[in-house]
Amino acid sequence: MTMRTRLLRRRNIIRTLKKWIPKLRFILFAVGVTWLFVLPSKQYSKRTYISENALLPGQVKTYYSWSEVNEASVYAESIESLVNASSLEKAAAIERELRKSGFKTATQNFTVNILGKPITGVNVFAILNAPRGDGTEALVLSAPWKSKDGITDNINGVAAALSIGNSLKKYTYWSKDIILLISDGAEIGVQAWLEAYHDYQRSDMIGSPLLLRSGAIQAAVNLDFPGTHSYRALGLFFEGLNGQLPNLDLLNIVVRICRVSAYIPVMLHETGHIYQYNDDYGDYKSSLHNLITTMKFQALGHPTGNHGLFLRYKIDAITLYGKVDEEVNQQKFRFYEIGSVVESTFRSLNNLLEHFHQSFFFYLLPSPERYISIDHALALWASTGDDPNIQSAPSSSVTVTATPGSSKDAKHTVDDLAVALPYNRRPRRIAFPLAVLIGTHAAGLVILFVVKNHFDISRLAELFGIPGYLSTLSLTSSISIVTTSVLVTTLESRSLANSRSQPLRPANLTPSPDWAVLKCFSLAYTGMIISCLSVLNYSLAVFVALAVVIPFSLFRPTEQQLLRALQLFVLLVISPPGLLLLSGVDIRAFLEWQLSEYLVLGNYLLPFVCCTYWPTILAYGIIVFAPVR
Structure with missing residues (x-):
């Protein structure tokens, strides 16, 4: 009876967690945003004092x-x-x-x-x-x-x-x-x-x-x-x-x-x-x-x-x-x-x-x-990558063996107490998702190289009557588009080849799709970046979290063209070119200012955006365009 009660309790807890974990990310995000507006109140600040x-x-x-x-x-x-x-x-x-x-x-x-x-x-x-x-x-x-x-x-x-x-x-x-x-x-x-x-x-x-x-x-x-x-x-x-x-x-x-x-x-x-x-x-x-x-x-x-x-x-x-x-x-x-x-x-x-x-x-x-x-x-910024639409693996029967000296010294198979796991135990191929992240970050390094040579590119573009800042912005955007297109095409070819070569298997034996593994890595990487950044530059970590936490946790491949277009639009808005256009700043002056800050003073905002933030945006763009298989 003790084992039966324990299994029942465990099954109820897992069912409750499976129901609420996908919603918990939105609750935590709302708590984090609300916390920012609570901080200025007098009750959450202390009067300064001389320590020395x-x-x-x-x-x-x-x-x-x-x-x-x-x-x-x-x-x-x-x-x-x-x-x-x-x-x-x-x-x-x-x-x-x-x-x-x-x-x-x-x-x-x-x-x-x-x-x-x-x-x-x-x-x-x-x-x-x-x-x-x-x-x-x-x-x-x-x-x-x-x-x-x-x-x-x-x-x-x-x-x-x-x-x-x-x-x-x-x-x-x-x-x-x-x-x-x-x-x-x-x-x-x-x-x-x-x-x-x-x-x-x-x-x-x-x-x-x-x-x-x-x-x-x-x-x-x-x-x-x-x-x-x-x-x-x-x-x-x-x-x-x-x-x-x-x-x-x-x-x-x-x-x-x-x-x-x-x-x-x-x-x-x-x-x-x-x-x-x-x-x-x-x-x-x-x-x-x-x-x-x-x-x-x-x-x-x-x-x-x-x-x-x-x-x-x-x-x-x-x-x-x-x-x-x-x-x-x-x-x-x-x-x-x-x-x-x-x-x-x-x-x-x-x-x-x-x-x-x-x-x-x-x-x-x-x-x-x-x-x-x-x-x-340092309020809690957290989101979960759990997908409520993923079906559980088939239940396995739980075998209970009575202890010596008990009233029933035999094996009892209790199929009715089988615990349904809230996830599938499936093989995960990590080589290609890791290669995607490496590829997007390599593109980020190329983008940083282009921005660092903004002055030379501008002089060359102005010979053809093109504004210098526009040439740099176009070139960096082109690098992003080409990188995303190549990796999405590779992902589609890989998915098609896998679907043809593998026979039908039970759900718990079919390898996880590449986009799901890539999303897991990307979410973990984003969380790591925000956590590390919060103790180096708390304010930058807050603004990055506000921009990406909810979109990144919701993005997934879809066959609905309208939903895919909406996800792509959000990605464009939170991308560096999109943020520049939305801010209304003079793009040429801002680029030159950030470049001089980086080269002369050592401001790390420009390399952070080019080598960390932008590659992560590209990775989620690949997830959005991934095949739904």
Whole structure:
């Protein structure tokens, strides 16, 4: 009786699972999407706190005074007169001012070839040796010539950096060297300086060696205050290259100082809600906006400021941005508040006994003073490849043997208790599906090669009157179509040959169709990619999952032309060319931007799309066109 009860229970459980598992994937997907909209609520975020007790933000008296403010105003006038000067003239003027103040200064010339166009620039930097240090650790205060939009001149940012440097030099409590860096050429200039500082050499970027050096850089603060305006709020940009983030303590220092010392309104990035002194959350709408903006920047992998290049060298960095507001009645701030915040921040960083390590490196910020830890953000993304239309294998009888000493010492065949398995135990041929995945990824490598040579292809196409970006897009799409067509034709020939050569067999002995094995591999591969990506670039993993989880789990071959056309349409929409067309961006500018990001800065979005995402799309295209046999 015990065995009979156990078999009955097992059969009921399996029947229930077989009924609900196909629906579970939709439930899990809905839970994951809903979770994203729950995260910005106040109940699922925590108030930020300082993990490193030695930092003591806002606990010191700052000495940046109105005499330094007047000095900064003079610097701003001088810098404004250099707006149309060459890089060499700008560098010479800055170096001259730094030497007047008693700094050790040096310049770095660099040249980088981007898409066949040589870009040159000159970086200027100076080092303030710590009176109480041995030169083994340093902090960086940087300011680019251009603001983050690449158009507006960063006049107040450079002037503030020079003025703050002069102010910091007057005091002897520094235990870490301070490096002043005025960079040229936006992120490229910082990249050239960092590579030279760490003795990294590459063939496509030529930079002169640095004549001055200090120790290991612990942290960096980048100033971006465009124009000569006063500012409404202090914007915080913290996303780095490939979605890297600085230690949360660095942001907490700046926000705490703005709250308790400088009384400056703060905001995340440059759009959205401005957080006043007693406002730590705002509302749900502003939190959702901040979350989506942060995830967008992270997914693209582009650094949101010059600070983003420091993060790849394990240097925590942040950009302070001046939000310009033309409203007359709003409270404004300028050099005095900027200098006080930067000085107090550097005083806190000067207290570091070791590298930032205690606070979070993986987080999302719905507001400057609230954070979402990664344990809340990593919701379950799962789907099943189980097909409810697959019939079960014929049931086998279960033979039960009574134990010695029981009332019935004989064998009992209980056919009525046979357990129907929710799947078929069938042979699976994996060689061809694996070859298909290898073939699609080989096509992805060819696509990446074509995109990398976009400039040469464009020049050749323009000789025939064809826009360069259109030729690259057409060529990559043609590679995708040819690869899919060849593999689908091979799959059809293979399926036809198998059906002719094999006699009729029971369902449990017939090999699984190639498309089913290919779909199993593709689903497992997609899940593996999303899982690995979630701990490298969580935001990119979320957007990939939103795009592909439901379509990939539903796609299958069909003889209904309308359903097949619908599946093909969805594949075209979520493919890279389809997403580009739907986004409405300038395709030529986007291709050149992504290519320069990949070749110069090392942004991995382009190789990820070409070598991982696009080949997976091709594999599912083959599944859609597979023969139904």
